[in-house]
Amino acid sequence: MKIEPVKAIMNPGYPTKIQSLEDTVLLKNLPNRWKQIAVVCTAISSFSLTSCSEAINYINDLLSRGQTQQLEGDVMATRINLSEKEAIDIITDELSKQGITADKESIEDINADVPAKYEYIDTGINLETQNTSMTLDGIIEDKNIGFEYISNGDMNEWLGETLDEYTHDEILNVYKESIDNNIIKDDDMKAVMFYSEYAYSRQNAEDNLRSQVNDFINWLKEQGII
Numbered sequence: 386m387k388i389e390p391v392k393a394i395m396n397p398g399y400p401t402k403i404q405s406l407e408d409t410v411l412l413k414n415l416p417n418r419w420k421q422i423a424v425v426c427t428a429i430s431s432f433s434l435t436s437c438s439e440a441i442n443y444i445n446d447l448l449s450r451g452q453t454q455q456l457e458g459d460v461m462a463t464r465i466n467l468s469e470k471e472a473i474d475i476i477t478d479e480l481s482k483q484g485i486t487a488d489k490e491s492i493e494d495i496n497a498d499v500p501a502k503y504e505y506i507d508t509g510i511n512l513e514t515q516n517t518s519m520t521l522d523g524i525i526e527d528k529n530i531g532f533e534y535i536s537n538g539d540m541n542e543w544l545g546e547t548l549d550e551y552t553h554d555e556i557l558n559v560y561k562e563s564i565d566n567n568i569i570k571d572d573d574m575k576a577v578m579f580y581s582e583y584a585y586s587r588q589n590a591e592d593n594l595r596s597q598v599n600d601f602i603n604w605l606k607e608q609g610i611i
Contacts, residue, residue: 410611466581467590472534473522475591476579479598480525485611487523493531494518495571497578499543500560512559521576528610531576533569540581548554550583556580565595566604577601 386449468473477487501515521531541547548556557580561567569576579597584590605611 406600422515440549446473447585465585465587465590466537466583467587467594468539469522469534469536472536472579472581472594475594476523476532476534476598477523479595480602483602485602485605487532488525488526489523491524493521493574495521495533495569495573495574495576497533497564497569497576500556501543503544503556503559510555510559512563514560514563528605529573530605530610531574532579533576534579534581554583561611565603570605577604 392419410582451536473489477489480487496516496518498514498516499519500512502513504511519533521533524531535557537548544556561580564578567576567578579594579601582593584593602611
């Protein structure tokens with residue numbers, strides 16, 4: 386067999402990557418599995434992409450704003466979590482919908498067991514805790530019960546390292562199992578723990594936290610506190 390250079394390459398009968406990115410009609414017909422990927426959907430819905438380079442630059446910019454996770458092939462999706470201030474505002478807003486007033490200015494401390502050390506074992510993560518005093522993020526007026534939002538910064542501080550998102554999730558899951566109904570009790574004071582959980586969109590992150598608050602409200606009702 387004699388090897389010779391190819392003189393011509395026929396154009397494919399399907400749209401190329403560049404053609405797909407430049408054709409807004411094609412972009413609207415994404416595969417179903419892509420519709421769950423926040424970065425792709427955001428890039429397409431935010432504005433009409435006019436060039437391949439524009440699309441790539443925009444998606445790269447999105448990815449640079451937060452931690453990412455490989456979903457399928459070479460497509461990445463940003464995972465975000467709420468800041469402590471954003472979370473506290475959401476918590477107090479959700480409580481107010483039920484007529485519950487939370488005082489964010491009142492300073493109350495409570496003793497609680499928090500993550501202190503972890504190690505990977507065959508069955509997952511072995512987590513050790515230590516008792517420490519923490520200043521609550523808010524107090525529900527006249528109910529002697531407060532709340533604490535455990536942010537990523539809190540977890541990193543307690544464990545003395547910056548956790549990647551996967552380790553954070555695993556430690557958080559183990560930690561939550563150790564707290565009955567997410568309620569910490571210390572003498573006459575009680576406090577509910579809300580958690581920072583990664584999500585693939587800001588709306589999803591807010592919905593997750595509001596769901597936690599509503600679980601707490603239901604607990605208050607079951608206990609006859611409200």
